[in-house]
Amino acid sequence: MSDSHFTRAPYACAPHATKGRRYTEPAPGNRSEFQRDRDRIIHANAFRRLAYKTQVFVNHEGDWFRTRLTHSLEVAQIARVIARSLGLDEDLTEAIALAHDLGHTPFGHAGQDELNRCMKTLAPETGGFEHNLQSLRVVDELEERYPDFNGLNLCFETREGILKHCSLANARELGDVGQRFLDRTEPSLEAQLANLADEIAYNNHDIDDGLRSGLITLPQMREVPIFAEHFDRVTKTRPDLPERRAVAETIRQMINTLIMDVTQTTLKRLEQSQPKNVEDVRISPSMVAFSDDMRQQANDLKAFLLKELYRHYQVTRMTNKARRIVRCLFEAFLDDPALLPPAYRRADQNAQARAISDYIAAMTDRFAIVEYGRVFKMDETF
Numbered sequence: 001m002s003d004s005h006f007t008r009a010p011y012a013c014a015p016h017a018t019k020g021r022r023y024t025e026p027a028p029g030n031r032s033e034f035q036r037d038r039d040r041i042i043h044a045n046a047f048r049r050l051a052y053k054t055q056v057f058v059n060h061e062g063d064w065f066r067t068r069l070t071h072s073l074e075v076a077q078i079a080r081v082i083a084r085s086l087g088l089d090e091d092l093t094e095a096i097a098l099a100h101d102l103g104h105t106p107f108g109h110a111g112q113d114e115l116n117r118c119m120k121t122l123a124p125e126t127g128g129f130e131h132n133l134q135s136l137r138v139v140d141e142l143e144e145r146y147p148d149f150n151g152l153n154l155c156f157e158t159r160e161g162i163l164k165h166c167s168l169a170n171a172r173e174l175g176d177v178g179q180r181f182l183d184r185t186e187p188s189l190e191a192q193l194a195n196l197a198d199e200i201a202y203n204n205h206d207i208d209d210g211l212r213s214g215l216i217t218l219p220q221m222r223e224v225p226i227f228a229e230h231f232d233r234v235t236k237t238r239p240d241l242p243e244r245r246a247v248a249e250t251i252r253q254m255i256n257t258l259i260m261d262v263t264q265t266t267l268k269r270l271e272q273s274q275p276k277n278v279e280d281v282r283i284s285p286s287m288v289a290f291s292d293d294m295r296q297q298a299n300d301l302k303a304f305l306l307k308e309l310y311r312h313y314q315v316t317r318m319t320n321k322a323r324r325i326v327r328c329l330f331e332a333f334l335d336d337p338a339l340l341p342p343a344y345r346r347a348d349q350n351a352q353a354r355a356i357s358d359y360i361a362a363m364t365d366r367f368a369i370v371e372y373g374r375v376f377k378m379d380e381t382f
């Protein structure tokens, strides 16, 4: 087993002690169980499609903005750095980070909210659409790559990390990975970490993309304490830097500050609660966290981005178009499943709604736009 390049702490998940896969497979010969999960995720169809899905900027708005793929790589990078400092399993952390957005719809949160609304109103018995649950559904059911099972047949620990949130109604149906929502226990530290690394990544890259797009401005950003503090330090020590480079350096330093803060805060909490193994971790309060001061600063930054970027009128216009595409496709397909490719037709009404939501959720931004044209516009060929 080639996982001896880092020292695993007793509270980390160990690949040889995994709770296992849904379908038993022979142990891998040349890599750990969690490395195998990470590798399977990278080869998945849904992973490649992340390249053409976005959360803030729709893909065709510019190819210099983050996509869900580059976002996922940044999350994995941040999570791995912290994982090594904490003695966690880096491969598991990376696997969870790379898979965390696999279930995302086209057009980011707008697409997901609209799909959920469609499912809840037009097929209420389905329990709606949740993107975390959909990520799990992708790796458990929807990928068709292996001869003997659906999905990627990942380890429990990876699946647990992918399912960040889940309604209690859905948790009851899920069995093993749903149980912690009913028991109100925590997931592994690797899962907690991937979750926080997600927040560090998007807060910082959305500042970068927001400034580059011109939707938010530098004077606005300088009203946000955490940005102002770092930007002032950069421009004081390097007054010669052109603005773009000073911004890049500011963001680099902010990411570093956040990583250091999480690492130190978490080490302190580990010291206090002394978990002896991963089962202790699960029954303790969550341990991967920002310090109180940094939590507040991160919240202020999030509130700023919500108000000034995610709800910017130009973003809202795009969001509105995205919602309409998702809504119109869903309604048309449910109304007449004969419009669907045959593989997505079902006899039962709820199963039909779920298959439509799987079909739409898998679409890239571009595919959804083209599909809308094919279904609704006379001048499109089919």
Ligand code: MG
Pocket (backbone or CB within 6 Å): 071, 100, 101, 198
């Ligand atoms: Mg994410």
